Amino acid sequence: MKLGVYARFTFILLIVGFMIAVQYNTVQKPESRDTRDIWEIRQELSTEKKLHSELLSKIRDINEMITKYDNLQSESPARALNDTLATLREKAGLTEVTGPGLELIIEPSLEAVAFGQSVTSISPDLLVRLLNEINRFNGHYVSIDGKRIIQSSPIRDINGETTVNSVNVQTPPFKILIGTDSSEDAEKLYNHLQSSMIMDDFFIDNLYLTIGEPQNQIKIPAFDQTFKNNYLKNTSEGD
Structure with missing residues (x-):
């Protein structure tokens, strides 16, 4: 009889102790609050609005392409297909592109040359970081040392x-x-x-990044290798 009372009493004490521990943990670790100031929130809002604007622009371009395709399809299906194919080839990087842009020059830093430090190559990580910065601000067409960058271009060691x-x-x-x-x-x-x-990152690697002034005409070469496609295949005529 006493053993049963002790057991129930012990069980009740365990429950009370657990509740006290939970309450203490809640008091010691309150929910984190957003401590950003108004300017940080405005900056994040500006970034989100820019992303929203870019998405709307892409949707508008796609809708214009669909409308153009529908109009051409009723007049000339072959022309519609050729125009669509040309647009897709350009977006895939398979055609030469000429238009406004920049020219960057990567060379050994003067300090590295002065101290006799040899610079044999640029690291893949540094190239990837530079490419990410370029992509963030609508640098859609890129050629590195004459090699056209496309969606599937590997940069590695x-x-x-x-x-x-x-x-x-x-x-x-x-x-x-x-x-x-x-x-x-x-x-x-x-x-x-x-x-x-990014310029400091280059300097750390004994390299100097020269950023040329914007130009009206920059010629970006086409991707000149075999385009590998792992998902699409040609169908036989009539399929």
């Missing part, structure tokens, strides 16, 4: 050599060409790169 599209990038100096859709985009990209920390 192969046997100690930095490669783009599995082809070695030459020892600096070499050029990076960037094409944009408008002169305004080229100017924004130029200002962003000038004020970003």
Whole structure:
């Protein structure tokens, strides 16, 4: 009889102790509050609005393409298909692009040359970081050392050599060409790169990044390798 009373009493004490522990933990670790000031919130809101604007622009472009395709299809189905194919080839990087853009030059820093430090290559990570900065500000068409960047372009280290599209990038100096859709985009990209920390990243690796002034005409070469496609295949005639 006493054993049962002790057992129930012990069980009740365990429950009370657990509740006290939960309450103490809640008091000691309150829910985190948003401590950002008004300017940080405004900056994040501005970023989200910019993303929203870019998405709306892409939707508008796609709708215009669909409308154009529908109109041409009723007049000339062959022309509609050819126009669509040309647009897709351009977006895939399979055609040469000429338009506004920038020219970047990557070369050994003066300090590295003065101290006799050899610069044999640029690291893949640094190239990828630079490419991410370019993509953030609508640098849609990029060529690194004459090698066109497309969606599936690999930038990696192969046997100690930095490669783009599995082809070695030459020892600096070499050029990076960037094409944009408008002169305004080229100017924004130029200002962003000038004020970003990416130039310091290059300096740490004994490299110097020269950012050329926006130009009205930059020629970006086409992707000149075999385009690998793992998901689509040709169908036989009549299918």
